[in-house]
Amino acid sequence: MNILIVGCGKVGSYLARVLENLGHDVSVVDEHSSALDPADNVRMSGFEGLCVRGVPIDVDVLRSAGIESCDAVVAVTQSDNTNIMVAEMAKTVFGIKNVTARIYDPARQEVFSTRMGIQTICPTTLTVDALLGSMLKEEK
Amino acid sequence: MRVCIVGGGKIGFYLSKTLMEHGHEPIIIESDESTCQRLAESLDFPVVHGDGTLVEILELAKVSGCQALIGVTGKDETNLIACQLAKKVFGVKKTVARVNNPKNAPVLKQLGVDIAVSSTDNIAHLIEREVETDAIHHLLSIVGGDAALTEVLLPDSFKFAGRTLAELEIPHDVVIVFLTRGQELIIPRGNTVLQGGDKVVCVARNTAFHDLAMKWDLKDHQ
Numbered sequence: 001m002n003i004l005i006v007g008c009g010k011v012g013s014y015l016a017r018v019l020e021n022l023g024h025d026v027s028v029v030d031e032h033s034s035a036l037d038p039a040d041n042v043r044m045s046g047f048e049g050l051c052v053r054g055v056p057i058d059v060d061v062l063r064s065a066g067i068e069s070c071d072a073v074v075a076v077t078q079s080d081n082t083n084i085m086v087a088e089m090a091k092t093v094f095g096i097k098n099v100t101a102r103i104y105d106p107a108r109q110e111v112f113s114t115r116m117g118i119q120t121i122c123p124t125t126l127t128v129d130a131l132l133g134s135m136l137k138e139e140k
Numbered sequence: 141m142r143v144c145i146v147g148g149g150k151i152g153f154y155l156s157k158t159l160m161e162h163g164h165e166p167i168i169i170e171s172d173e174s175t176c177q178r179l180a181e182s183l184d185f186p187v188v189h190g191d192g193t194l195v196e197i198l199e200l201a202k203v204s205g206c207q208a209l210i211g212v213t214g215k216d217e218t219n220l221i222a223c224q225l226a227k228k229v230f231g232v233k234k235t236v237a238r239v240n241n242p243k244n245a246p247v248l249k250q251l252g253v254d255i256a257v258s259s260t261d262n263i264a265h266l267i268e269r270e271v272e273t274d275a276i277h278h279l280l281s282i283v284g285g286d287a288a289l290t291e292v293l294l295p296d297s298f299k300f301a302g303r304t305l306a307e308l309e310i311p312h313d314v315v316i317v318f319l320t321r322g323q324e325l326i327i328p329r330g331n332t333v334l335q336g337g338d339k340v341v342c343v344a345r346n347t348a349f350h351d352l353a354m355k356w357d358l359k360d361h362q
Contacts, residue, residue, distance in 0.1 A: 055241070057216055057217050057241070057244065058241060058243060058244070059243055059244075059247065060243065079217065080193070080221075081193050081215070081217040081218050081220070081221045082217045084217070084220075084221055085216070085217040085220050085221070085251075088220075088251050089247055089251070092250055092251055093247060093250060105194065107194070107195040107196065108193070108194070108195065108221075108225075111195065111225060111228060111229055115228045115229075116224070116228070
């Protein structure tokens, strides 16, 4: 699969490497060059995919990262709003079906997953669920 | 009309003041605490401190009772999400977003914002027009600033003086609405003859003014 990852922080760069090892073609976009530079972000050393530095909510930046030929887009920048906008642009402007956005705020996630039809991941609820699970297991 | 404004910077401040002077009820949401304090001291309407893209904050600002929401922060994604939440969650009828990156104007419209106003684009075009020639005067912005009603003063040495409108080269995105010659109003027809000193009022897309100035030779002769 051709996969575009927007946001190259801890999650973005780790996901990029995992997907690359699984044999996918991966490109990444980040606003900060330090996130893409192996000297600053160790996880990116040896990454062979395309790295594009630029503001993600810009059709030309997304185009230069090859969004038009992508099978899937993942938006995992630090900002919920950027992730939502990137996901909506990928879906509506570029017609990509497999789009996922990370949204930290549970209330916002609920709105955008149920009413806007984008796939979302909420690390807050995932963490809380996991913590509850392990705590309740202790109780038993 | 109750109007919620997200973003209390320069645009948010003057916009809300103008709305209030025109009899509307504005409410501002601003995320920076000291800016909020300053706004609250100088304005006579509610200022909510918080992130205007959070459902809880929009609830606090009673957005469901607003007829319109206007996003004027410096971030396009913030303006978009505020507008979308207002529409989807709170049933606000009209949403307007300020666009910082001109390329995002069509994108925001496609994603459901009713009106996307590109401040960068508008100002750039306005200044370009003023710098290029003092013969073109901006009268009114229309359709969110994509086009404008303008008055063009034809120079005494107008290149096409004595020609009829039908013979004239007019850029595709320009339409002449009327012209005045001294005190006389002239409703233009194909056989109307233009003269130097005429004031021509036209509607044009912002992108067409440069072309018009070139074709009609309206550049300042220094």
